[in-house]
Amino acid sequence: MIRSEFTEKEFYLEEFRGRTLLCAVYHEGDSGDLRALGMVAQDLVQNGTRVVVLAAGGGVTDEGLRAALTATPHVSEAVAPCPVVLPPGKPTLPFLADLWGTLRSHMLVAGCCDADSVARLVECARELAERLRVCKLVVLDSVGGMHHPETGRLISFANATVLGQLLADERVADRRALLREVAQALADGVDAVNLCTIDGAARELFTYEGAGTLCTREEYCRVARLGVDDFHEVEKLLERGQHEGYLKARSRAEIAEILFEGFGATVGHRHLAGVCGLRTAPYAADRAAEIVGLYTLTRFKGEGVGITLVASMTAEARKRNFTYLFACTTQARVGEFFVRQGFRRVAATDVPAEKWDAYDSTRQQTVQVYRLDL
Numbered sequence: 037m038i039r040s041e042f043t044e045k046e047f048y049l050e051e052f053r054g055r056t057l058l059c060a061v062y063h064e065g066d067s068g069d070l071r072a073l074g075m076v077a078q079d080l081v082q083n084g085t086r087v088v089v090l091a092a093g094g095g096v097t098d099e100g101l102r103a104a105l106t107a108t109p110h111v112s113e114a115v116a117p118c119p120v121v122l123p124p125g126k127p128t129l130p131f132l133a134d135l136w137g138t139l140r141s142h143m144l145v146a147g148c149c150d151a152d153s154v155a156r157l158v159e160c161a162r163e164l165a166e167r168l169r170v171c172k173l174v175v176l177d178s179v180g181g182m183h184h185p186e187t188g189r190l191i192s193f194a195n196a197t198v199l200g201q202l203l204a205d206e207r208v209a210d211r212r213a214l215l216r217e218v219a220q221a222l223a224d225g226v227d228a229v230n231l232c233t234i235d236g237a238a239r240e241l242f243t244y245e246g247a248g249t250l251c252t253r254e255e256y257c258r259v260a261r262l263g264v265d266d267f268h269e270v271e272k273l274l275e276r277g278q279h280e281g282y283l284k285a286r287s288r289a290e291i292a293e294i295l296f297e298g299f300g301a302t303v304g305h306r307h308l309a310g311v312c313g314l315r316t317a318p319y320a321a322d323r324a325a326e327i328v329g330l331y332t333l334t335r336f337k338g339e340g341v342g343i344t345l346v347a348s349m350t351a352e353a354r355k356r357n358f359t360y361l362f363a364c365t366t367q368a369r370v371g372e373f374f375v376r377q378g379f380r381r382v383a384a385t386d387v388p389a390e391k392w393d394a395y396d397s398t399r400q401q402t403v404q405v406y407r408l409d410l
Contacts, residue, residue, distance in 0.1 A: 181248030
């Protein structure tokens with residue numbers, strides 16, 4: 037089993053390195069409650085990420101905002117926030133030039149905005165994000181992510197289609213103005229918008245689970261062959277699946293097989309949502325293929341990523357003229373998932389004998405086998 041030190045947080049920090057995030061914070065309360073944002077901002081700045089913070093709401097002041105953003109150990113003047121004063125109306129060219137001059141010497145700039153609602157604040161942030169062409173707009177308020185109007189379940193991911201459905205639903209009237217600004221920000225060229233609470237900012241930006249709603253303008257989910265730049269993260273996902281019991285423990289050689297024969301599902305601009313491999317070499321005589329290492333991130337469970345991966349593996353297997361596709365699992369829920377995709381449960385003898393060469397005998401007693409004839 038892999039024991040890599042490459043963590044979830046490091047993966048996301050690497051994604052943000054050298055880029056700029058704009059954070060819009062609406063807070064009704066003491067500025068001291070923004071310390072969680074300060075810790076996130078300092079992590080980003082020390083990572084080499086530029087951060088622009090716009091804040092609004094009762095009780096939030098420039099002095100309090102600055103104090104909250106520096107209320108972390110070992111803060112140096114080099115990463116301390118520099119104030120920014122947003123002009124009334126749309127950002128002017130002189131203002132943008134001054135802001136860039138400030139960002140050249142200060143990785144963190146922050147200031148308060150005269151906005152009486154989160155939607156109005158996001159409108160200001162959207163106009164600035166569009167001119168700066170930032171990679172991400174993060175919106176923090178007391179409500180956080182969007183919830184499904186019927187089930188109440190947190191919507192962890194929303195593309196343009198989902199946003200359109202929410203905007204048309206009368207039950208989200210209290211957030212409609214905000215959603216319009218989010219949709220417009222994506223249309224204006226912002227890669228992604230995150231909605232979450234202040235306390236959830238670190239989990240939203242630095243973990244697989246997230247804590248709010250990730251909105252993107254890109255196609256919902258795309259599947260493609262893995263490349264070397266994906267390998268660190270895929271190793272961590274496979275390790276995570278092993279720890280949770282969904283995946284069997286694999287040797288480095290088996291991991292390498294998934295890396296070099298594997299596929300990744302991405303949502304939005306570059307968010308890895310799930311992985312799997314298509315193992316074929318041992319089963320050439322049977323013209324069979326096996327789906328291995330199928331794992332989707334917690335944030336995207338229930339969002340159809342696993343279905344998209346299996347559909348893509350099925351299409352790939354048909355393209356390569358295989359006779360059947362199969363998968364093995366010890367988890368009943370996973371087996372039910374494969375049945376819903378058209379697989380049927382079969383005996384171990386209904387797949388190539390090579391599958392069981394050197395297979396763990398204890399695991400083999402509990403493993404379930406599912407097959408899809410092509």
